[in-house]
Amino acid sequence: MASARKTIEVPSMPAGQAPRSKKRPPPPPYYLPLNITLYVFLISNAIAAFLAPIQDCDEVFNFWEPTHYLDHGYGLQTWEYSPVYSIRSWLYVTIHAIVGKAASLALVTKSSQFYAIRFFLALICAACQTRLYAAICRTLSPKIGLFFLMIIAFSPGMFHASASFLPSSFTMYMSMLGLTAFLDWRRQKIAQGIMWFGLGAIIGWPFAGALIVPLLLTEVLVGFIAGSLGTVVSGIFNGAIRCLAILAAEIAVDYAFLRKFAVVPWNIVAYNIFGGEGKGPDIFGTEPWTFYIRNLLLNFNIWFILAMSAAPLLLLQAIFRPQATKKEVPLRTLAVIAPFYMWFAIFTAQPHKEERFMYPAYPFLALNAAIAIHIILSYVGSKGSKGANGTLLAQAKLTIVTLIVLAAINAGLLRTVGMITAYNAPLKVFEPLERLDIPHTGDSVCFGKEWYRFPSSFFLPDGMRAKFIRSEFRGLLPGEFPDATDYPALFDGTSQIPEGMNDLNQEDAGKYVDISQCSFMVDSYFPSHDATELEPDYIHDESQWEVMSCKHFLDASQTGLIGRLIWVPDLPGLPDQFQRKWGQYCLLRRRHMYYQADYPTNYHYRRQHNMTFTILPSTITQHHLSNVTAICLLATLTTYLLHSLWRKHHISKSPESDLEQKSLSPASKFKQPTRKPGEWIPSDFKRPPAAPYPDWDVHTTEPKPYRPFRYGPKYFITMGLRSMKWDEWIELDNHYPRYHADKARRIKERGAKCSKTAPEAMDAAMELLEELSTYLPERYPTLFRKTPTGITNLLTQETLTTVPPLPEDPMQTCGRLIQDDLALMLERPDGEYYLLAGSILLAGFWRLEDKYGMRLSDIHTSGSVPGYKEKLEKGMMNFFRRLRPEDPVLRNNYFIQVDESLPWSHSIGSEDGETVSWNTAEKNRAIEHHFFRSERQSLRRLPRSGAVVFTIRTYFEPITEVVKEPYVPGRLASAIRSWGEDVARYKGREKYGEVLLEYLDRMHEVQVAQGLEVDKEEEVRSYPF
Structure with missing residues (x-):
């Protein structure tokens, strides 16, 4: 019997024990560590700080000169600083003057103070760029992040914008931080995003506030769809309060300098838009509508073309490659590419044009271009024929794309060196x-x-x-x-x-x-x-x-x-x-x-x-x-790093690897990750296509007979994990019509009480819906058919929408598709996992509204799960932290229920009651009211969002049917008797044990009398069947 008790336990490191290997697991392909990323950005920006010519006299007369005045007591003044007009903020200048004054304590010459301020700007810009890079890698894809880094670090446009003493550059910094906050969809940083954009608009340039509009509208729309509009409105209000505090600080500083009340952001808007005839920016010159096209081609070469191509490429992909669209065209992706188009259109329409007006949109341009090249690579790099010809074709495609990218980088570097040598x-x-x-x-x-x-x-x-x-x-x-x-x-x-x-x-x-x-x-x-x-x-x-x-x-x-x-x-x-x-x-x-x-x-x-x-x-x-040598050294260093990333990815993606054929020990599957708590870097892993279920039929395929109990006398409290084959992720059978009807009724009657998604989990819920809408037609082609915008249930003729905007909560749609209940656990910065989305329609013994928003530990302790603190908590936390997208697992458990209701066991109390427990159950009911309730749970990590998804499939059968199977009565009776007092109390044995055990013993004796060979059980069964 010893072999029957074996379980795969999650490995955890005992306190004080050294790890077996000091080797860290490799980071995801294409991901460049943040310290190296910061160095690349800082080197690029520092070269600009020390070598870039000043392109605009406005930078000198409107910002460097007032700063010189604050630091040295004299300087040149433009009309914009006159108290009569007051369209320049002294707060923005004062911040830089403080840096210059601090630098003067250690530096002798005034020109060195100038470069110190520039280097400070380069450092701030590099920090903002690194934060945005991290958010892109975490939320979108490390490949997109890598291309973003290349574009930002080697484009002449960013070279000039990064260290310029201009409000448009400051606004660009703040826009990067604001976009970083909005990209953190899981943690709902709306207020923080509004604050950063507001800081750029108030202290820097008020027109840049327009960049937030598409992002904010998306949050409102997603909140409306998810039923969490109140949370979004609260975040907007919080962000607005922060912006008002910033505005109050600016007004106070400007009052000290001007000796009058002035709202500088409004003055800027009033002058530029409502100045009247003969005033406004147009008196300083106008340019044709093609100005920004030519300028951006000079400053970003092919990256500008790709940035303008992002939306058309997304549309073409949605039409011709819908199987890829599910991951690449969520509503939020459209939101992050929209600001650049909007900004470009607004300023192209203005007669007065200057290069610096595009600075705030440069990060959005780079992100658009990175998304576009990522889409192109997803097509170029799609798997073709196997063998030597397929390998040569893949290498040829990779070589061509690499040459194009390197040509764009070199063109940018040559442009940058040309500007330095020509005009400094x-x-x-x-x-x-x-x-x-x-x-x-x-x-x-x-x-x-x-x-x-x-x-x-x-x-x-x-x-x-x-x-x-x-x-x-x-x-x-x-x-x-x-x-x-x-x-x-x-x-x-x-x-x-x-x-x-x-x-x-x-x-x-x-x-x-x-x-x-x-x-x-x-x-x-x-x-x-x-x-x-x-x-x-x-x-x-x-x-x-x-x-x-x-x-x-x-x-x-x-x-x-x-x-x-x-x-x-x-x-x-x-x-x-x-x-x-x-x-x-x-x-x-x-x-x-x-x-x-x-x-x-x-x-x-x-x-x-x-x-x-x-x-x-x-x-x-x-x-x-x-000058040329310094820039070429930077290019060489970064090219080497990029080459290393390409090589590492090529090796890690060896065509001989087969996920379904790998046999890994638990220790090798669940290595300690190096990422920070609450931070997930999207993985490029893709679930292998599912093979159709052999001879599956919605009317004739029987449920699998899971019997996950073992003989006593000892009951083992473990997680009981085992590896899962990808084909077997979701199990459907001929009970599907009844489950589907029960779920539809429950959704109609109870709605958000049973299906709910937190705003920060919306991306994970959408990813789960995308996964299901792809897997189910592959595995069950006679029941489901994928459509361009959703999935059709061929049994009920329902077509469910799976692309934004959805008519209902995405978890609710997921719940309608399968017989399983679903739960999503997401990690927050405290390192704990929280239940932030679920569709719990057939749980029987617990309610989503009781557990929603709880930590993993609290979910179990609030339910008095026996042995959790002593035997499960540490291993479970380690498991969740280390679980990789490519290593799904299964587990089973079982309960006894003394009523015939699958969705909710009324014997433990009303579903809407304040508390529920076994204390309300009727004791020793007739055996006809006893049901065997078995659960098959799968756990896997979603590659894009990093959420851990539970699928909980319940099998519900009368005890009187289960005991007809050989060996089951004796083994189940032995298992129930092996429960300790805590397990027995948790599973309610007091209410049914006397009747059930007497019945099981009797049925076991009947089987033995009919010739059952007890000692041969291990030859005819295997756990968990």
Whole structure:
């Protein structure tokens, strides 16, 4: 009998015992650990922080200069900071000024403070990118996350946006955090998502609040469908309260600086939308509707095309590959791809266009493109013919896709290097000023036609001021904040109304100084540009100016298309159309200002200046070599990591592996995972297709005779797990019509009391419904047929919808399809598993409403499960934590019931009663009222959501029928007698034991008298039958 008592127990590590192996299980294919991900993002962003040119003069005059004013007491001021208009928030600037002030404690030069602030922005951006990457891997797919990482790390667009001191970049950071919160569907972080988007819209750019609309509408729709709209509304209200607190903080800070009440976000909206004729953004220039198409193609190349293709690809997949659509096109996937389309449409329709307006949508563009390439790969990588030809075809497809991806990465890198080498002269030309050992107080650096390339006062020594001289430009130039030597003076300066400011971009002559006041001059020279009276060639005016520093600057008007788009090495012999043509960007010093010994003039420049600019000297190539090398090293490192991931996935997906043929010990199946509690990284595992049930018929296939009890005298309390074959996940038989009718009646009568899904479990419930709608037509083709939007029951002619939006709770739909009850357990950050979704229609002894929302431990302890704390809890918790999607298991148990009701045992009390127990049952009823209730439970982890799904199939038969089977009466009597007092109390033996045991003993004697050979039982049966 010993062999009959064997059970597969979940392995747990005894306290203090060392693990057998220190080797950790490998992470899912394509998943890059978060520490490496952070390093990749940070390296990419840091290169941008130290090398990227400033693309927009708004960044300098509206943000760097006010920050310089707060840190150093002087700086340039635009009309937007005038208390009359107040359309820029001092809170946003103050945050960065604090970073700069802290950096000044350790750094000597002001330019180093500039780079410190930029690096701080790069770090914040990298942290946001990493959080979003983790959410994408956890919620969507590690493959999508990997492509997202590649796009973000190597796109020129993100290179510029990541470390820019602009509200649109800040809003981009917050949008990434907001999207991260909304992607966490299981934990319902609506309030957190609203807060992050609100933070970006209030402190950064109010128009970016539009990005939340599709996400929020989806939450409302899902909440309405799931019957949890109240929870969604509560989350929205909570998020709104947080946003109001943020707005109050901004108003308070702005009041301190402006000495007036101002709601800056509203002022921005009012100016841009309700400014009136002759005002608003259009006065600063307009662009054709194709502007963003061309710009995004430059900044994202093929990724932009893929991002625009995401929705069409999803539609095509839904039409032509519906079997894949079930996982790839949930309602929430449509929600995450919609913001980019909406943002692109809104700003394409606006006449005034600037590259930075697209920054908040860059993460959404990258996610769309990642989803699109994932769909393409799911088709390209679909299994074809086996054997050598199939392997070669798969390798060819993989090679082609890999080459396309690497080409996109290289194109982005070449574009980035091209921008750095072509346009970063303004960040380098002021370096000699930091090396001068003479006083600069009162000195001025003047800007004429190069006013818009001034990189900020952080590049000028203390006391040296930037001034403007008249040029051909006829718009409004910045003025100056009043000098401040302490903090009270700062607040006085920001609250003063400056003279000569207007919101019409009308020139103010008071912004110019006479050239005689200029100690230094910044000017450019391009051989193709003619000098004018207001913009003379200062560089060649050797009688007045001498060169301190010159850097090469791309002459875009003379450079061919290729040279403008990407980096081209400046090598002799290149065809003219590929050569990059150069001008000079120079810092000049007025002659006779200082003694010659004060600073060594760049005499070599005079000789070089007479050379032709058509071919770059070799010294220029050497000048940019370090920049190119740094970026190429990053590309090489990341390419190596990506190659390793591809190789690892290829090895792990060996075609020889067969899930149904593997024989693994429990210890090898349930290894300790390395993921954080409550965090699930979607697995690429797919259930093998189910073979049709042989000769199955809804009218003739009998239920399987599960008899999961063993002889005494000892009763073993274990989980009793055994491996499950995938074909046998769901068992249906000729009792299906009665079960189906009972469930339909129960759903109609009791509804949400029996079927319910928490908002955070909605994705898991949808995944379960998708799994069932695929499995059932495969396994039972005579009963179910899959349709493009659902599944048809061929017996009842019902067609149930399985794609959003659903007409009912998804768990309710799942319950209608099968004879099993269903429960979903999800892990939260505390490491505990909670019952957050279920369809419990035929449980007999317990109610979903009593257990819903409970921890796994509380479910068992509240039901007084015998031996749970002492013998089951630790092993069960370990099992749940370690269960993998590819390792489903089965278990069985049994009860005795003393009434004939399958859905609910009325003998233990009313289903709507406050409490239920065996105390209410009638004692020693006639044997005709005794029923054998057996349960077959399957447990498996869903690969996408990580939820653990229970299927609980109940078999319900009269005892008088069960005892007709050989050996059953004697074995069942022995099993019931082996129960300890706690088990007997739990199973209600006191109410039926006397009658039942007497009957079983008598029937056993009858079988023995009829010739039953007791000692041969093991030869004719096996557990659990």
